[in-house]
Amino acid sequence: MGSYINVAVAPPAQDARRTESIKLYGTDAFEGMRNAGSLTAACLDGVADLIAPGVSLSEINSYVLDFAASHSAVPATLGYKGYKYACCTSVNHVVCHGFPNEKRLRDGDIVNVDVTLILDGWHGDSSRMYAIGKPKRAAERLIQVTHEAMMLGIKAVRPGARLGDIGHAIQSHAQSKRCSVVRDFCGHGIGQVFHDTPNILNFGNAGEGLELREGMIFTVEPMVNLGRREVKTLADDWTAVTRDRSLSAQFEHSIGVTADGFEIFTRSAKGLHAPGVTLKEASAEDGP
Numbered sequence: 001m002g003s004y005i006n007v008a009v010a011p012p013a014q015d016a017r018r019t020e021s022i023k024l025y026g027t028d029a030f031e032g033m034r035n036a037g038s039l040t041a042a043c044l045d046g047v048a049d050l051i052a053p054g055v056s057l058s059e060i061n062s063y064v065l066d067f068a069a070s071h072s073a074v075p076a077t078l079g080y081k082g083y084k085y086a087c088c089t090s091v092n093h094v095v096c097h098g099f100p101n102e103k104r105l106r107d108g109d110i111v112n113v114d115v116t117l118i119l120d121g122w123h124g125d126s127s128r129m130y131a132i133g134k135p136k137r138a139a140e141r142l143i144q145v146t147h148e149a150m151m152l153g154i155k156a157v158r159p160g161a162r163l164g165d166i167g168h169a170i171q172s173h174a175q176s177k178r179c180s181v182v183r184d185f186c187g188h189g190i191g192q193v194f195h196d197t198p199n200i201l202n203f204g205n206a207g208e209g210l211e212l213r214e215g216m217i218f219t220v221e222p223m224v225n226l227g228r229r230e231v232k233t234l235a236d237d238w239t240a241v242t243r244d245r246s247l248s249a250q251f252e253h254s255i256g257v258t259a260d261g262f263e264i265f266t267r268s269a270k271g272l273h274a275p276g277v278t279l280k281e282a283s284a285e286d287g288p
């Protein structure tokens, strides 16, 4: 149960005193992550059925709370560093960590719902975008580009690849679509700990950074903006928004490094993780 070995990793040049320790997990851990990840995915599938114009963010929170309780799971965010909710709900220009408050969703809104369920000690961490009614073309495009960026990052994962390969794949795709990548947040090691080493940056240079090894488990969770990449945190100390108030999107999967690539633990059994919108290149009248 939960057996892993620690690998010593060459410390970054600027902090030569620290030796980072990255866990390598075995089959029991992968099984635990598969179970927790599927449960989180099923919860996010349920959110898809619930979400509609007029639904409040706190109703989404209640759904996640009830879902967790009825599946012997615990939402990891509840009480985490003082955070008081079972999920994060980030609407339109909110980048991440939005409170599920009494605000009601309206036609044209886009919202990220981020859920982490702990099942038998393992953390399944995943988020998706949901469109309310008919969002603008630019919003649909942002959602599509963000999902593609996450999947390209994930597809760079295999033993021998480097963390920079993930960041580079994400950044180059988002930027090629005239979007920007948020640099203030990143993915993270996960397992029996919610936020573990290493940090999984959403930008970087191919061939640089920590070398991936079979048995590593972490999240890939890029945040992509339609406008500039700068964010600010509101006075509530949590809610991060785009400084230019442009729309922001995010997707997140928890994954493991396998002998020949990766395994996604938080895949939807119903195929609901990927956005339903078709990517069409912005036409001339859509403007830049």
Ligand code: MF3
Residues within 6 Å of the ligand: 077, 080, 081, 083, 087, 088, 097, 114, 115, 116, 125, 221, 252
């Ligand atoms: N689920 C987020 C992540 O992907 C973390 C949210 S922490 C919270 O890592 F406290 F804001 F909920």
Ligand code: CO
Residues within 6 Å of the ligand: 125, 187, 188, 219, 221, 252
């Ligand atoms: Co995460």
Ligand code: CO
Residues within 6 Å of the ligand: 114, 115, 116, 125, 126, 127, 252
């Ligand atoms: Co998350």
